[in-house]
Amino acid sequence: MNRYAVAAIYKFEMARTKRTIFQSIISPVISTSMYFIVFGSAIGSRITEIGGVSYGAFIVPGLIMLSLLTQSISNASFGIYLPKFTGTIYELLSAPVSSFEVLLGYVGAAATKSILLALIILATAHFFVPLEIAHPFWVLLFLVMTAITFSLFGFIIGIWADNFEQLQVIPLIIITPLVFLGGTFYSVSMLPPFWQTVTQFNPVFYLISGFRWSFYEVADVSLITSLCVMSGFLAVCLLAVAWIFKSGYQIKQ
Amino acid sequence: MQPIIQITNVNKVYTSGFKALDTINLAIKPAEIFALLGPNGAGKTTLISTICGIIDATSGQITVDGKDIVSDFRHTRGLIGLVPQELATDAFETVWTTVSFSRGLFGKKPNPAFIEKTLKSLSLWDKKDNKLIELSGGMKRRVMIAKALSHQPTILFLDEPTAGVDVELRKDMWQLVRQLRDDGVTIILTTHYIEEAEEIADRIGVIKNGQLILVEDKVALMNQLGKKQLILDLKEPLTEIPSSMADFNLQIKNDGLQLIYSYDTTNEHTGISVLLQHLSASSIAFKDIKTDQSSLEDIFVSLVRETT
Numbered sequence: 189m190n191r192y193a194v195a196a197i198y199k200f201e202m203a204r205t206k207r208t209i210f211q212s213i214i215s216p217v218i219s220t221s222m223y224f225i226v227f228g229s230a231i232g233s234r235i236t237e238i239g240g241v242s243y244g245a246f247i248v249p250g251l252i253m254l255s256l257l258t259q260s261i262s263n264a265s266f267g268i269y270l271p272k273f274t275g276t277i278y279e280l281l282s283a284p285v286s287s288f289e290v291l292l293g294y295v296g297a298a299a300t301k302s303i304l305l306a307l308i309i310l311a312t313a314h315f316f317v318p319l320e321i322a323h324p325f326w327v328l329l330f331l332v333m334t335a336i337t338f339s340l341f342g343f344i345i346g347i348w349a350d351n352f353e354q355l356q357v358i359p360l361i362i363i364t365p366l367v368f369l370g371g372t373f374y375s376v377s378m379l380p381p382f383w384q385t386v387t388q389f390n391p392v393f394y395l396i397s398g399f400r401w402s403f404y405e406v407a408d409v410s411l412i413t414s415l416c417v418m419s420g421f422l423a424v425c426l427l428a429v430a431w432i433f434k435s436g437y438q439i440k441q
Numbered sequence: 442m443q444p445i446i447q448i449t450n451v452n453k454v455y456t457s458g459f460k461a462l463d464t465i466n467l468a469i470k471p472a473e474i475f476a477l478l479g480p481n482g483a484g485k486t487t488l489i490s491t492i493c494g495i496i497d498a499t500s501g502q503i504t505v506d507g508k509d510i511v512s513d514f515r516h517t518r519g520l521i522g523l524v525p526q527e528l529a530t531d532a533f534e535t536v537w538t539t540v541s542f543s544r545g546l547f548g549k550k551p552n553p554a555f556i557e558k559t560l561k562s563l564s565l566w567d568k569k570d571n572k573l574i575e576l577s578g579g580m581k582r583r584v585m586i587a588k589a590l591s592h593q594p595t596i597l598f599l600d601e602p603t604a605g606v607d608v609e610l611r612k613d614m615w616q617l618v619r620q621l622r623d624d625g626v627t628i629i630l631t632t633h634y635i636e637e638a639e640e641i642a643d644r645i646g647v648i649k650n651g652q653l654i655l656v657e658d659k660v661a662l663m664n665q666l667g668k669k670q671l672i673l674d675l676k677e678p679l680t681e682i683p684s685s686m687a688d689f690n691l692q693i694k695n696d697g698l699q700l701i702y703s704y705d706t707t708n709e710h711t712g713i714s715v716l717l718q719h720l721s722a723s724s725i726a727f728k729d730i731k732t733d734q735s736s737l738e739d740i741f742v743s744l745v746r747e748t749t
Contacts, residue, residue, distance in 0.1 A: 190515070196545025200538075207533065275529030279588070282493040283546045284518040 193285040197293025198300075201267050205301050212263075213305060216255050220309045223251050224316040227373055238375050239406035244317035248310070249400040250372030256306045256331065257338050257367055257392065261359050264298035264342030269349050287433035295343055299335035306331055319403070326402035326411070333418055334395055340425035347432055366392040371400075376408045391417055443507065444468035445596060445627050446492065451501030453487055453651070461487040463651040465501070469596075474618060474628040476642035476659075478635065478741055484651040485631040486526060489598050493523050505596065519548055522594030526601040526631075528581045532574040536565055539573065540587045547592035559587050562617070579610045586617070597621060599630040603637060615641050635741055647741065663734075671702040671713055673720075674729040683723045689716055700727070 205212045227247055235243040271277040280290060313319055321327055349355040370392035376384055387393050398414025401407035407414070446469035453462035461484050469475050479485050490496040492503055494514060503510045505517035531539055540556055560566045563583045573581060582602070589597060599618070603611040611634075618628055618641055632638055638645055638659070645662055647655040655662075678697030682689075689712065692701045704711045720727070 190548045192545045192548050192550055196542050199545075200542050203538070270531075274531065275525075275527050276531055278490075278495055278523065278525050278529060279543060279546060281495045282518060282521065282523050284515040284548050285546060286515075 190285050190289050193283060194289050194293045194296075197290065198297045201263075201294060201297030202300065204267075205263075212259075212301060213308065216259060216305055217308055217312055220251050220255055221312055221316070223247070224313065229316065238378075239404070241404045241406055242317065245319060245404070246375075246400070246406075247373055248313045248317060248319060249403050250367070250370075250396045251313075252306050252309050252331075253334065253392070253396050253399055254364075254367045254372055255309055256302050256334055257363055257395075258359055259302040259305050260298055260335050260338035261342035261345060261363060263301050264295055264339040265346035265349065265355055265359075266342075267294045267298055268343055268346035269352075269355055272346075273352075287430075291340075291343065291429060291433075295336065295339040298339035298342060299332070302335045302339065303331050306335070321403055322405050323402045327399070330395070330399045330402055330418075333422065334399075337418060337422040337425055340422070340429055344425065344428050344432065363392075366390050367396075369393075371396050371408060375406075391421055394418065442470060445471040445506060446629075447502075447504045447507075448488075448492070449502045449504075451488075451491065451503060452499045453484075453491060453496065454499045461651050462491065462498070465651075465653050467646065467653060467656060469627060469629060470644075471595075471627055472622055472625050473643045474622050474630070474641055475644050475646060476638035477629065477631045477646045477648060478638055479631075479648035483648045485648055486600055487651075488648065489523070489600055489629070489631065493521055493598060494518055515548075519592070520594055521596045521598065522589035522592065523598045524582075524585045524589045524600060524602055526604065528578065528585065530573040530581055530584065533572055535570050535572055536560065536576075536584055536587070537569040539584065540591050543588040544591040547594075549592045555593070556591060559590050563587050564613075579606045582606055582610070586614075590621075595625065596627045596629070599628065601631055601633065603632070603634060611637070668703055668705065668734070669711075670733045671704065671716075672731050672733060673700040673702070673727040674698065675700055676726040676728050679725065683719075683725075685723060686716065686719050689719075700725075 224244065224247075227243075229244065231243075237243065238246045271280060310319075345355065345358050369387065370390050371387070376387050376393065376397075379387065394409060394414045394417035397408040398411055398418070401411055401414070446467075448465050448467040451462055451465040452460070454460050463484075465484075465488060477485050477488065487496060491498050492505070492510065494510060494517075506520055508516050510517045534542075537556065537560075540560065541551065541553075544556065545551065557566065560569055563586060565580070565583050565587060568576060568580060573584060576584065582605075586599075586602070602618075603614055606614070615637070618630070622628055630637075630642075642659050645655070645657055645659050646653055675698050679693055679700060680697055682691050682693065690703045692703070693699070694701055702713070702716055704713070
């Protein structure tokens with residue numbers, strides 16, 4: 189294991205967050221705070237409790253998940269796309285570093301950044317709503333697994349993308365709608381039967397449901413189902429990344 | 442002496458069908474400066490990129506320090522430093538950060554003293570906290586070299602190292618390359634500046650259309666292929682070469698005021714003294730005499746033309 193290389197990539201990526209603190213941390217925190225104000229305070233005051241949880245508190249896990257998913261993808265995709273764009277990837281390709289070590293550096297840094305952000309948002313939520321965490325271990329497990337899975341997904345997008353527009357298109361067109369339609373702001377049981385069925389095909393719905401259960405023991409599906417879906421998506425991402433490194437897709441000529 | 446790099450029957454065919462490398466065989470000796478010359482698109486960068494692991498060869502084998510570059514990539518890549526042709530840099534990083542990053546990436550533990558020494562040797566020390574975006578092209582080129590040297594490689598690839606740099610920096614770089622060679626580093630450089638190869642290389646390789654058409658010791662190459670000319674500035678214009686000197690390879694130039702004799706330096710007798718006797722006998726007086734030898738550039742141009 190080339191641990192110095194892993195540490196170099198990890199530190200390099202983490203340092204980028206420090207340089208872009210507004211974009212990486214402050215901006216997502218402000219956006220999420222707006223959600224708390226608009227949905228939690230303004231609209232939430234007109235909605236009764238859901239599953240015994242106040243509306244403001246109910247949306248907290250979904251909002252954390254929204255930031256976690258989008259930031260994991262954004263951090264990892266940007267992290268690997270930038271060397272491709274600037275041409276500095278030559279150094280990565282000519283270094284005595286394995287594909288796994290490259291992945292460990294980039295995905296590790298992207299996941300760390302998004303987990304830190306999630307924790308900051310969780311702390312921010314305390315200012316707006318009374319929070320309780322029923323199962324801290326499961327909260328942490330969901331945070332870590334989701335951050336790793338979607339950082340891997342972001343890494344794949346970063347490898348696939350040929351320009352900055354492609355880098356943004358998947359998060360904007362696919363991920364954000366999936367999060368919004370995955371039960372961030374409502375319980376799926378509030379939807380008409382047809383849309384309840386449609387929601388079953390949204391993988392993000394299972395993540396939010398499982399994550400929310402960790403807070404309030406309130407969920408749309410069982411914890412095991414959530415874990416299975418998340419593990420399945422993680423496995424798919426790992427297989428895709430393994431294929432990318434083996435084939436050299438979009439990396440080597 | 443075992444070659445530090447051994448390239449055997451290496452081919453590279455891109456997915457488009459373009460054959461960039463065609464059965465390349467080459468052995469690089471330890472601590473030599475090898476200059477790879479060739480026109481644009483000849484395959485110089487592809488060959489370097491293949492040895493460094495950036496591009497996969499379609500077939501053939503490359504060993505570095507006796508180890509295969511694919512199965513023993515950790516060992517072989519750890520020995521190599523690469524300065525690419527393009528000034529690819531992380532614009533918003535500082536000089537210190539980017540050079541330290543390179544050292545870590547190549548598996549070496551942090552060594553601020555060595556990074557400091559490297560930056561000082563490249564006159565970059567006072568720029569260590571500057572972001573790369575603030576540096577001139579020449580300074581960025583130095584940073585690229587510092588990055589390549591940060592992990593103390595024993596083989597250094599320089600792909601067009603002095604492209605777009607001023608004369609002073611070019612000479613500084615030549616000095617650095619010589620110093621590295623003296624320290625035991627093997628240097629492989631590609632260049633468009635023939636004078637660069639002529640100035641610093643020990644051996645020359647010429648690549649064209651993906652084929653290595655020549656590999657030769659520089660001095661031997663110039664001796665083998667170098668023509669020498671004796672140029673005589675005449676006092677009176679000469680209209681035609683006297684029949685007594687018809688056997689000499691002579692040309693009249695400059696409205697008859699210059700007589701040029703081309704001869705082979707490798708011949709036992711150059712024929713100069715006999716020619717001078719003939720000139721005296723024919724009462725052809727001259728006011729000045731000088732010699733001129735073909736440069737590596739002449740040789741390169743003629744080689745590339747011959748294989749077209």
